[in-house]
Amino acid sequence: EADIYQTPRYLVIGTGKKITLECSQTMGHDKMYWYQQDPGMELHLIHYSYGVNSTEKGDLSSESTVSRIRTEHFPLTLESARPSHTSQYLCASSERKGATGANVLTFGAGSRLTVL
Amino acid sequence: GENVEQHPSTLSVQEGDSAVIKCTYSDSASNYFPWYKQELGKGPQLIIDIRSNVGEKKDQRIAVTLNKTAKHFSLHITETQPEDSAVYFCAASINSGYALNFGKGTSLLVTP
Numbered sequence: 001e002a003d004i005y006q007t008p009r010y011l012v013i014g015t016g017k018k019i020t021l022e023c024s025q026t027m028g029h030d031k032m033y034w035y036q037q038d039p040g041m042e043l044h045l046i047h048y049s050y051g052v053n054s055t056e057k058g059d060l061s062s063e064s065t066v067s068r069i070r071t072e073h074f075p076l077t078l079e080s081a082r083p084s085h086t087s088q089y090l091c092a093s094s095e096r097k098g099a100t101g102a103n104v105l106t107f108g109a110g111s112r113l114t115v116l
Numbered sequence: 117g118e119n120v121e122q123h124p125s126t127l128s129v130q131e132g133d134s135a136v137i138k139c140t141y142s143d144s145a146s147n148y149f150p151w152y153k154q155e156l157g158k159g160p161q162l163i164i165d166i167r168s169n170v171g172e173k174k175d176q177r178i179a180v181t182l183n184k185t186a187k188h189f190s191l192h193i194t195e196t197q198p199e200d201s202a203v204y205f206c207a208a209s210i211n212s213g214y215a216l217n218f219g220k221g222t223s224l225l226v227t228p
Contacts, residue, residue: 004159040220040221041154041203041220041221041223042218042220042221043160043205043218043221045216059117090159090160092159094213096212096213098165100148100165100166100167100212101212102148102150102165102167102209102212102213103209103211103212103213103214104150104162104165104213105152105160105162105213105216106161107152107158107159107160107161108159109157109158109159110157110158110159
């Protein structure tokens with residue numbers, strides 16, 4: 001059972017609104033990520049954080065911003081939503097584990113955003 | 117940077133048959149290759165992974181093979197069941213899972 005929670009699961013808003021997608025994890029992971037998943041399924045890394053007060057932009061340019069004030073919380077904000085922001089947003093956190101000792105991601109269930 | 121190609125984009129098999137999904141990567145320094153499964157309405161979940169010093173790994177009905185020379189790796193699912201229906205993503209990393217580069221995904225449908 002994943003211990004990473006995203007809210008809201010679904011959001012429909014009008015153009016120009018400010019929105020914040022919440023992501024919280026109870027596993028104490030230092031590393032957290034935001035992925036944007038387009039309708040074609042492809043996953044694009046848009047933000048990541050390796051710890052408190054650390055945030056970096058990912059491979060895909062995004063107009064969203066993130067903050068990491070607490071270890072367990074990694075919210076994503078859009079100051080002025082546009083129809084082009086319509087997408088599924090997946091939050092993840094990670095730790096080294098398993099037989100390979102590699103960095104393994106645990107994903108939340110996602111937030112599906114529709115901007116009209 | 118690393119480029120991961122995944123094929124096919126869609127795959128339909130009958131229950132009980134085997135399914136194979138193939139990925140190629142471009143960076144010979146890649147040393148970690150996980151596979152994630154995404155069920156409808158959920159986030160991706162790790163199902164199996166392999167390091168570059170291993171050629172094959174098996175976990176019950178799923179197995180992953182790696183050919184470092186050819187820079188490709190594959191997921192094999194035997195005796196498929198309807199609950200195997202999902203989107204599968206391969207990925208590669210040069211840093212043991214940090215900065216994962218995902219393939220574009222394969223939508224697998226297992227029909228009864």
